[in-house]
Amino acid sequence: MALSRPIEKRYSACRYCVGNCGVIIDVDVETGRAVDIRGDKDHPLTKGYACIKGLQGVYALNAPDRVLRPLKRNADGGFDEIPLAQALDEIAAIMQTISAEDGPHSVAVYKGTQGFSHAPLLEIVRRWLDAVGSPYLFTTWTIDQSNKFVAAERLGHWGGDPHHMLESDVMMIVGGNPLVSIGMMGITPTNVTKQFKAAKARGMKLIVVDPRRSETAALADLHLQIRPGEDVALFAGLLREVLANGWEDSAFCAAHVIQLDALRAAVEPFDLDMVSARTGLSVEDMRLAARMFARDAQRGGAFSGTGPSMAPHSNLSEHLMQALNVVCGRYNRAGDVVRGGGLIRPRTLVAQVYPPKRSWQQEPKMRATGYGTLNGEMMTAALPDEILTPGPGRVRSLIVVGGNPAAAFPDHLKTLRALKALDLLVTVEPFMTETARLANYILPPTMQYERWDLLFGQEGESMNPEPYQQLLAAVAAPPEGSELIEDWRVFYELAKRLDTPLMFCGSPMDMNRTPSSEDLLEQIIAGGPLSLDHLKRHPRGTFIDVPPTVVQPGSDDPAARFEVAPADVVEELAAIRAEPVASDDYPYRLISRRMRELLNTVGMNFPVCRAREPYNPAYFHPLDLAAIGIEPCDWIEIESDHGRLQAIAKADGHVGRGSISMTHCWGGLPEDKRPYTQVGVNTNLLISTDRDVEPINAMPRMSAIPVKVRAISSPEQEQIDRQPEVL
Ligand SMILES: Nc1nc2c(c(=O)[nH]1)N[C@H]1C(S)=C(S)[C@@H](COP(=O)(O)OP(=O)(O)OC[C@H]3O[C@@H](n4cnc5c(=O)[nH]c(N)nc54)[C@H](O)[C@@H]3O)O[C@H]1N2
Ligand SMILES: Nc1nc2c(c(=O)[nH]1)N[C@H]1C(S)=C(S)[C@@H](COP(=O)(O)OP(=O)(O)OC[C@H]3O[C@@H](n4cnc5c(=O)[nH]c(N)nc54)[C@H](O)[C@@H]3O)O[C@H]1N2
Ligand code: SF4
Ligand SMILES: [Mo]
Numbered sequence: 001m002a003l004s005r006p007i008e009k010r011y012s013a014c015r016y017c018v019g020n021c022g023v024i025i026d027v028d029v030e031t032g033r034a035v036d037i038r039g040d041k042d043h044p045l046t047k048g049y050a051c052i053k054g055l056q057g058v059y060a061l062n063a064p065d066r067v068l069r070p071l072k073r074n075a076d077g078g079f080d081e082i083p084l085a086q087a088l089d090e091i092a093a094i095m096q097t098i099s100a101e102d103g104p105h106s107v108a109v110y111k112g113t114q115g116f117s118h119a120p121l122l123e124i125v126r127r128w129l130d131a132v133g134s135p136y137l138f139t140t141w142t143i144d145q146s147n148k149f150v151a152a153e154r155l156g157h158w159g160g161d162p163h164h165m166l167e168s169d170v171m172m173i174v175g176g177n178p179l180v181s182i183g184m185m186g187i188t189p190t191n192v193t194k195q196f197k198a199a200k201a202r203g204m205k206l207i208v209v210d211p212r213r214s215e216t217a218a219l220a221d222l223h224l225q226i227r228p229g230e231d232v233a234l235f236a237g238l239l240r241e242v243l244a245n246g247w248e249d250s251a252f253c254a255a256h257v258i259q260l261d262a263l264r265a266a267v268e269p270f271d272l273d274m275v276s277a278r279t280g281l282s283v284e285d286m287r288l289a290a291r292m293f294a295r296d297a298q299r300g301g302a303f304s305g306t307g308p309s310m311a312p313h314s315n316l317s318e319h320l321m322q323a324l325n326v327v328c329g330r331y332n333r334a335g336d337v338v339r340g341g342g343l344i345r346p347r348t349l350v351a352q353v354y355p356p357k358r359s360w361q362q363e364p365k366m367r368a369t370g371y372g373t374l375n376g377e378m379m380t381a382a383l384p385d386e387i388l389t390p391g392p393g394r395v396r397s398l399i400v401v402g403g404n405p406a407a408a409f410p411d412h413l414k415t416l417r418a419l420k421a422l423d424l425l426v427t428v429e430p431f432m433t434e435t436a437r438l439a440n441y442i443l444p445p446t447m448q449y450e451r452w453d454l455l456f457g458q459e460g461e462s463m464n465p466e467p468y469q470q471l472l473a474a475v476a477a478p479p480e481g482s483e484l485i486e487d488w489r490v491f492y493e494l495a496k497r498l499d500t501p502l503m504f505c506g507s508p509m510d511m512n513r514t515p516s517s518e519d520l521l522e523q524i525i526a527g528g529p530l531s532l533d534h535l536k537r538h539p540r541g542t543f544i545d546v547p548p549t550v551v552q553p554g555s556d557d558p559a560a561r562f563e564v565a566p567a568d569v570v571e572e573l574a575a576i577r578a579e580p581v582a583s584d585d586y587p588y589r590l591i592s593r594r595m596r597e598l599l600n601t602v603g604m605n606f607p608v609c610r611a612r613e614p615y616n617p618a619y620f621h622p623l624d625l626a627a628i629g630i631e632p633c634d635w636i637e638i639e640s641d642h643g644r645l646q647a648i649a650k651a652d653g654h655v656g657r658g659s660i661s662m663t664h665c666w667g668g669l670p671e672d673k674r675p676y677t678q679v680g681v682n683t684n685l686l687i688s689t690d691r692d693v694e695p696i697n698a699m700p701r702m703s704a705i706p707v708k709v710r711a712i713s714s715p716e717q718e719q720i721d722r723q724p725e726v727l
Helices: 054-062 084-102 119-132 147-155 192-201 231-244 250-256 260-267 272-279 283-295 306-310 314-327 380-388 412-421 434-438 487-498 517-525 532-536 567-576 607-612 622-628 716-722
Strands: 007-013 022-028 034-039 071-073 079-081 107-111 137-139 170-174 205-209 222-224 302-304 397-401 424-428 441-443 588-592 618-620 635-639 644-651 659-662 705-711
Touching: 022 054, 034 054, 054 607, 084 107, 084 397, 084 424, 084 441, 084 487, 107 119, 107 380, 119 137, 119 487, 119 517, 137 380, 147 306, 147 314, 170 283, 192 205, 205 283, 222 283, 231 260, 231 272, 231 283, 231 314, 231 567, 250 314, 260 314, 260 567, 272 283, 302 306, 302 314, 306 314, 306 588, 314 567, 380 412, 397 487, 412 434, 424 434, 424 487, 517 532, 618 622, 622 644, 622 705
Parallel strands: 107 137, 107 397, 170 205, 170 302, 205 222, 397 424, 424 441, 588 659, 618 644
Antiparallel strands: 007 022, 022 034, 071 079, 071 441, 588 705, 618 659, 635 644, 635 705
16 A cells, blocks of 8 residues: 555645636645645635646646756757756847847737736736837737727727626627636636526526537527628627617617717618528527517626637627627616626726727837737737838747747748747747747746736736635645746846846836745735735635725716717628628638637646547538538548648537537647647638738637638548648
8 A cells, every 4th residue: 555645735726717716736745746636615716616627737737748947949959958047148138139139129028828817927027018118018819809909999898897697687698608618708707507507597598699509509598500700790680670679778878879870870781681691590580689688688798709709800790799788788887786896906897988099099009010009919910920021120039928829829830930030939838839849948937836826816806706815825836856937037037137127016126136926916916905914814715805896976078988880880891791691612611619628728738638639620510511521530621711721520510500610729830740630730720810800900810711621531641741831
């Protein structure tokens, strides 16, 4: 019998996604290392829920392929270990030379999904860019759902929050699958399935708009199985139906909305017969949706996921969907008690419109493409152009933190060319990912459970349903012999070496004495109701005794109105009527899909996650497979007007006719020529960023991609040879 070693239970929460599931970590007291993880049944928010990839969080800490010491790429393309201090010195020296030659714009940062939960990092990245004088902050938002910012900045937004699912009579989810993605769609991101079932049991009606009968659609009272990319037509039609029947909230519109007649005129041509021809939905189902949403319900809104934000005309579809919420007045009013008031940064909720601001029209602009900023960020899909377009001010140095652009960016081959064209690519990354392989330096970070965080972080607090906070302490020691760095400290150390003092939460940082993560958290929560000492006394988290968040009365400034039909929106809507619905050349539409086992590329190297899904099949409706003349598990080639890929076809009766559903970020680096059955294939090969991008935010067409399909008789070796080369 093996000798048992003393184990201590420590409390924490998983931060891979916005779920923030409470977990218990078993720690070997002698080594300090984490040895096991499970959902914490007594966690008041998540009550024991944890998903398959979250439960690999301790595997990830101890993974045999974890990068444990800083690495520098050598002339042969391999990597050599190098002391952390030397890596930081060298990186800073190269940056200094590049900025002296090409100005501060030549330095950029890209923050991926795993950079959104680390509280000190969230603050320091922006301050670091301010200090070095570069506006080039890129994040996943602009290859994800930046249409939400565009809509809010053209339409205006309400300061009192939309209705929450827990207090709604109806909810419409458009192109999102929160049962799997735990997405941010008017819900509390905890125990999502139970939450939906409970809401439905008390009578809430659920409408889901999705070309696939997703797990969420399977729960719906009404599933509108739309043709991909036709959300604009649907929402124009629903608005027309609501306004024609007088189902809008006329008092709310009178007080807060302008351009209602212009909206009415703009949607007039979208009668339900015409919309039916575009969307493939029946007129009866759309009428039913309009009645359920607007006539028969008082509370509850429409919320979108990534489906429509990745489809063409994503800014317009979001505008129209939000306009439906606006005309139906689906917002909290003065006096309403709301969730998500914020404890780290208390939020003041006010019952008024914040008018459109169109921040992208102001300086600074991207040098090569001319895009402006959105939410203080530049457009990620245009970053490769910024690197590849010659001329002064070219981006020559990129720090990646918590992301994997070589796998995740649209226009895969252009992205790889751009990453290879950088003078300096640094990635703060625990694994040898596709991006790490191309980097000049890999700085391995402490991971969740080894670093300090706050539940939901300061940018995710509106999702926290309760006045509950948990200090997520560094409960596990880093691996023996490792030399890791906290994500935030990379920026601090570089600032020191570049002689650019940093601000942090409004105060200058001490650049001579390195602060601890606890010091920084203390600064982040200062001014609010939290205290680090109090949180430390409650390692499992604690409810904070704060008054409920009540929406305050707003100002009645006549300039603060929702602009439901601005000229550019009306123009784009008119142009859509002339667009063909289907193309004979590219009759199928490839749609995005997320899997439980992975979060983009997180989990790709976890055996438990990969055992279920060794590659990413192309899912078709069985009748479509028959129509193409292929059997499940046959090889196919999928071709868009930009690129092609080869994959194995599978039948899935939940996928609508004419759609192909496939997950993203697979395939590894093309030059490795690894077999599809081991690594899958990257759907970003099909996506162009030279065209088919939205005008304001460069959001590419990443779903509803027109494609054609043909059967191929490809044995594996032939398949490998067909993988594209990077130019
Ligand atoms: N075709 C297509 N492309 C897509 C999408 C799609 O639907 N279709 N989805 C898009 C979307 S929505 C997104 S958000 C992007 C995602 O784009 P990215 O954020 O660039 O990709 P991820 O795979 O999420 O990258 C997370 C990285 O963080 C690393 N990591 C894990 N733990 C830690 C840690 O503790 N610290 C640090 N520093 N790093 C850590 C992981 O190993 C991984 O490399 O992809 C986009 N790309
Ligand atoms: N398990 C897991 N969870 C995740 C992630 C993950 O990779 N795995 N990724 C995280 C990230 S980065 C994000 S951004 C969120 C995203 O969260 P979600 O937006 O919920 O992502 P999906 O689950 O892909 O759901 C998108 C849905 O849109 C549908 N769709 C595709 N095209 C269209 C269209 O043109 N119109 C309409 N109406 N629907 C369409 C698809 O069929 C799909 O069901 O999830 C996060 N959570
Ligand atoms: S990845 Fe899974 S366990 Fe982790 S927070 Fe998200 S849902 Fe919870
Ligand atoms: Mo995302």
